[in-house]
Amino acid sequence: MANIKSAKKRIKVSKTKQERNKIIKSKIKMFIKKVENFVANNDKQSANSTLVEATKQIDMAATKGVYHKNNAGRKISRLTKLVNNIK
Numbered sequence: 001m002a003n004i005k006s007a008k009k010r011i012k013v014s015k016t017k018q019e020r021n022k023i024i025k026s027k028i029k030m031f032i033k034k035v036e037n038f039v040a041n042n043d044k045q046s047a048n049s050t051l052v053e054a055t056k057q058i059d060m061a062a063t064k065g066v067y068h069k070n071n072a073g074r075k076i077s078r079l080t081k082l083v084n085n086i087k
Contacts, residue, residue: 028058031050031054032054055080
């Protein structure tokens with residue numbers, strides 16, 4: 001355990017950020033699963049609307065520093081590709 005005041009604060013702050021990041025990541029995983037589910041059921045309209053929301057959430061996570069911008073871009077690209085390949 002840390003003895004210095006600033007080290008104690010860093011532990012506290014990093015714990016708070018870790019909790020926030022976990023919530024954001026799980027929300028994004030939920031949206032990704034929804035999009036994949038709609039793609040599996042060939043429901044293009046629902047997949048498109050969910051894709052828009054998922055893209056928004058992923059971009060927000062990237063600006064907050066939860067995901068690296070390239071990681072966020074890759075996730076969005078893969079989801080968009082999935083939705084566009086629905087026949």
